[in-house]
Amino acid sequence: MRTTEKIDGYDLSTSDTEEVHVLAVDDSLVDRKVIERLLRISSCKVTAVDSGRRALQYLGLDEEIQKKETNGFDGLKVDLIITDYCMPGMTGYELLKKVKESSAFREIPVVIMSSENVIARIDRCLEEGAEDFIVKPVKLSDVKRIIDYTTTELREGEQREGARARRRGINKRKQREGDDDLSSSPPSTLSSSASSSPSSSIQSAAAPLSPSTLDSPTRRLKMTSSE
Amino acid sequence: MELVQIQRRLVDYTKSLFMEGFLDAQFLQLQQLQDDSNPYFVFEVVSLFFEDSEKLLNELTIALDQPNVDFKKIDSHVHQLKGSSSSIGAQRVKNACIAFRNYCDVQNIEGCLTCLQQVKQECYLVKNKFETLFRLEQQIMASGGSVPTIELGF
Numbered sequence: 001m002r003t004t005e006k007i008d009g010y011d012l013s014t015s016d017t018e019e020v021h022v023l024a025v026d027d028s029l030v031d032r033k034v035i036e037r038l039l040r041i042s043s044c045k046v047t048a049v050d051s052g053r054r055a056l057q058y059l060g061l062d063e064e065i066q067k068k069e070t071n072g073f074d075g076l077k078v079d080l081i082i083t084d085y086c087m088p089g090m091t092g093y094e095l096l097k098k099v100k101e102s103s104a105f106r107e108i109p110v111v112i113m114s115s116e117n118v119i120a121r122i123d124r125c126l127e128e129g130a131e132d133f134i135v136k137p138v139k140l141s142d143v144k145r146i147i148d149y150t151t152t153e154l155r156e157g158e159q160r161e162g163a164r165a166r167r168r169g170i171n172k173r174k175q176r177e178g179d180d181d182l183s184s185s186p187p188s189t190l191s192s193s194a195s196s197s198p199s200s201s202i203q204s205a206a207a208p209l210s211p212s213t214l215d216s217p218t219r220r221l222k223m224t225s226s227e
Numbered sequence: 228m229e230l231v232q233i234q235r236r237l238v239d240y241t242k243s244l245f246m247e248g249f250l251d252a253q254f255l256q257l258q259q260l261q262d263d264s265n266p267y268f269v270f271e272v273v274s275l276f277f278e279d280s281e282k283l284l285n286e287l288t289i290a291l292d293q294p295n296v297d298f299k300k301i302d303s304h305v306h307q308l309k310g311s312s313s314s315i316g317a318q319r320v321k322n323a324c325i326a327f328r329n330y331c332d333v334q335n336i337e338g339c340l341t342c343l344q345q346v347k348q349e350c351y352l353v354k355n356k357f358e359t360l361f362r363l364e365q366q367i368m369a370s371g372g373s374v375p376t377i378e379l380g381f
Contacts, residue, residue, distance in 0.1 A: 028314070030272060030276050030311040033275060115306075136314065137313045139256050140259055140260070
C-alpha cells in the first residue's frame with residue numbers, strides 16, 4: 001500500500017488516508033452500482049449521486065442551497081469526479097462546465113463516461129477541460145488507468161506545480177526564439193486550457209506507449225493530433 | 228451430484244451463454260468485481276437490472292399505446308435500457324434495443340411495437356438463463372466450493 005511521502009517538508013497526502021475520493025454521477029442505478037464497485041476495488045472512497053444537481057449540491061456549488069460551511073459538505077475533499085454524459089436535467093457536459101467555472105473546484109479532474117463514441121462529443125468535453133473520456137460499458141482497466149494517473153497527479157501535486165512553472169518559463173523563451181520543441185511540453189495535451197493536464201512529462205516519459213494509454217479513445221486522439 | 232460435476236456444469240453452461248450471444252465480455256468484467264467480500268455482487272447487479280427493465284418495459288408499453296406517440300420519450304427509455312443491459316453484458320437485449328432505437332428514429336410505430344416484443348422476449352430469455360446460472364452457483368457455494376471463473380480464450 002502507498003505510504004505518505006514527504007518531499008521538501010511538505011505533506012503530500014490529500015486527506016487523512018491515502019485513498020482517492022471519487023464523486024461518481026450517473027442516473028442509472030445499475031451503472032451506479034457498477035462504477036461504485038469498480039472504484040472501491042481500485043481502492044477509492046466513493047460517493048455516488050444520481051444527478052448533476054446532486055453532485056453540485058454535494059460540492060456546495062448549488063446556487064439554490066446555501067453553503068453552510070466553506071466546503072459545503074462533510075469535509076471530505078473530492079479528488080476526482082466521474083460522470084455520465086447523458087443524464088436528464090443536467091448533462092455531464094453541463095456539470096463539467098459548472099465545475100470548471102468554479103474557482104474552488106476547477107482543479108478537480110472530471111472524467112466523462114458515455115455509451116456513444118462520438119468524436120465531436122469527446123472533443124467538446126476535452127475542450128471544456130475534461131480529463132478523460134470513457135466509452136461505456138466501463139471496464140476495470142479504464143478505472144485503474146484513471147485512478148493511477150489521478151494518484152500520481154495528487155502525489156506529485158506541488159512538485160509538479162513547480163516543474164510546470166519552470167516549463168512555462170522554458171516554453172515562453174523557446175517560443176520567443178521560434179523553436180517549437182515538443183519534448184519540453186507534455187506531448188499528449190490536446191486542449192490549451194490552464195487546468196492540469198492528464199499526463200505530466202514525468203509520466204509520459206515513463207510509459208508513452210504502454211497499452212493502457214493506447215486504450216483510451218482520448219489518448220488515441222491526442223497522439224494523432226500531435227504527429 | 229458431486230461438487231466437481233456441478234462446477235463443470237456451471238463452466239459449460241456459462242460458455243454456452245457466450246456462444247449463443249446471450250452474454251458478452253462485459254459480464255466477465257462483472258465477475259471480476261465479485262470476491263469473498265462481495266460474493267453476491269453479480270446477483271445484485273443483475274437483479275437491479277431486471278427491476279429496472281421491468282419498469283422501463285412497462286413505460287414503453289404504455290407510451291406506444293398512446294394516440295400520439297412520444298418518440299423522444301420512447302427513445303430515452305430504450306437508451307436507458309440499452310445502457311444498463313450493456314453494463315451487465317446482456318448482449319442480445321442490448322442489440323434488440325439498438326434495433327428499437329432505429330425504428331424510433333424514423334418514427335415507425337409498427338417497427339417499434341415489433342422491437343418492443345423482441346426486447347421483452349430477450350429479457351425474459353436471459354432472465355431464465357441467469358436464474359439457472361445463479362442456481363448452479365448457489366449449489367456450489369452450499370457445498371462449500373468456490374465458483375469457477377472462465378477465461379475469454381475459449
